[in-house]
Amino acid sequence: MLTFIATHRKFALTAQKTLTQTFVPSPTGTARQSWLCMHQVYWPKECSTRSPMAHTLLEQEIHSQPDTIRAVLSQSAHTAAVAARIITHDPYAVFIAARGTSDNAARYAQYLFGMMLQLPVGLATPSLTTLYGVALRFRQALVLGISQSGRSPDICEYVASARRQSALTVAITNKPESPLAQAAAYHLDITAGIEQSVAATKTYTNQLATIALLTGHLAGDGRLLDALDELPDVLAGVLAIPQATIDAAAQLIATGSAAMSIGRGLQYATALEAALKIKELSGLPVEGYSSADVLHGPVTTVERHFPVMLSGDTGVSHHDTAQLIERVRAAGARIVVASSSRDHYSAADVALPIPVCDERLAPIATIVAWQRVAAATAASRGRDANAPIGLNKVTETR
């Protein structure tokens, strides 16, 4: 039985209908989860988006995301003004400097800017500036620096170097007073509030939402902006996935000595971030791949019972993701799927049902499920998710 909790009754009922149609009993059956059958919808009036199980700091931050994502929308006017400035600048291409979680947000921007604006986007190699002392000739490119803390020296130097030339520079940070925000000509505040957990969760989803908001304004795409308005409810839907399902996914992953995380197109960013989150929190080696790259070699590491995490949705990458699932299943993998697509479920050992939403925002919803799985995997391995071994909140690489 699946218990579904939502912030709006309408959403819960729609979800019930969608999920009932989606979840068919598994054809092979035996080893599958038994929860793919839904009888009840809860719509507790008193239920906040903070689950009662959100007892750790990390879990509190994960569960705050419907609220924090809403704050991004309050930045719409300022973001529209920055977008107007970028349009005037008419950049030939975009280069984005970022590290760690922010680099996965940059990967999302690479696909979204490409899809919506036909702009070629390159992810920067900041060490060219800091290690080799090179001042890249950016001419009229748009150069973005993305950093939660705004304090990574290499990202700051890269952006400052670009600004000294004729590049238009924009910083995306959670700290308006940070060196990165100062280094860039323009600043977009992701307004995620203080993030106390070392592992980034709400800052990642707010970075993605900020990128989507900027893209919506750059492309003049009202549909994307409308979809952003509905995102808090979608995230609440992900937070309503029963903890038992999350735990089942975590157990499947934790039994392996390593795992693989795969996504295609926009969901490639999700695959990378899901892998990073599991690594950071539980210490398991998990590598993120695009489904195209996985066939160029890494597929050979998939053996019987090897845990594979798949991120998908109902968008255009749908068919490719379905084919990839078949391929890794044939290799004997055990599969956890986070997706809004029914086809992706039929081959999953554990399914994390993501409410259907605009495919351009699906990565924001999907990662929330993996954040929960990462926290549960850490718990099952006896790790303190609030203080991952060997990590600091601000990683100052040069």
Place this chain on the structure above:
Amino acid sequence: MLTFIATHRKFALTAQKTLTQTFVPSPTGTARQSWLCMHQVYWPKECSTRSPMAHTLLEQEIHSQPDTIRAVLSQSAHTAAVAARIITHDPYAVFIAARGTSDNAARYAQYLFGMMLQLPVGLATPSLTTLYGVALRFRQALVLGISQSGRSPDICEYVASARRQSALTVAITNKPESPLAQAAAYHLDITAGIEQSVAATKTYTNQLATIALLTGHLAGDGRLLDALDELPDVLAGVLAIPQATIDAAAQLIATGSAAMSIGRGLQYATALEAALKIKELSGLPVEGYSSADVLHGPVTTVERHFPVMLSGDTGVSHHDTAQLIERVRAAGARIVVASSSRDHYSAADVALPIPVCDERLAPIATIVAWQRVAAATAASRGRDANAPIGLNKVTETR
């Protein structure tokens, strides 16, 4: 005792001197390799670059690299002509489409073009073209397609789409008659000869040498071109690393259930390719990182006895690599180092000594050591290195 075999007596003697100065007895001693002491130099007149141990097809191809790399130099005049055409075009940036091993060659180009030409380089996301149907607006960019077979449909489509606009397109392949060579305005033949093993070895080093040759002509850097002339001897030096050392490295890696491969700057490409090679051939999950990124989370997966593969050299990344070695050693890792730097050895459990060469070419020499380790790791896990499970020579992703 180290036996050193070289194609030129002068090189063998220089290597003897360098290595004798470099290899000091390990200060902690006990668990280290005992071969760090050298008494003899062999310079067998009758010795071809093909080692008598090169019994598998893969090993034959690995050992043919001093010869195949020489063939790249025969392309110098044509490459200079393509370079002249690129200079006339005056591209604002470079975008490179590639998959798998070729993507690691693209990573090398990203650093080399940045260092030598101050050109921003982005690695392409071909799925934007093939999956989302987007025609990116390249304007006057330089767009490179890199593919051994020249038959990856997504790389061909990406390059063809760029050519339909005003981008200058260049294909780098081993097959002049391939669709990719036809799709691009210009073609650089890597002249590696037929590669029969599924795992790319000589095509990778020849791709890198072709990129270095092109960069040397673009930058008008005679020193780089001279260094390329000496590369065959450097590779012969890597092939002369005793098999017992290679096997010791393979055993260290194979005892783990996963491993990590790290390099900084130009050697980031080596780290990625070394990881891919071990994955392809032995099926072990190994992830490649830049040392900067590894500190943003993945360092938490390094536990006691976790195998870490480090690629370094005596160039500007030297200090950062040394610091990273300290960090992972402190975490309890067991470390295999492939480097030309003495500092990097002092903390290694197994050291793969790379002859000193121009730092811009060090990745070409360093990967040859890892190719040998990958073949040995496959053998120790009972895998057929000529036919990795689940892989084809041509991977046709769209």
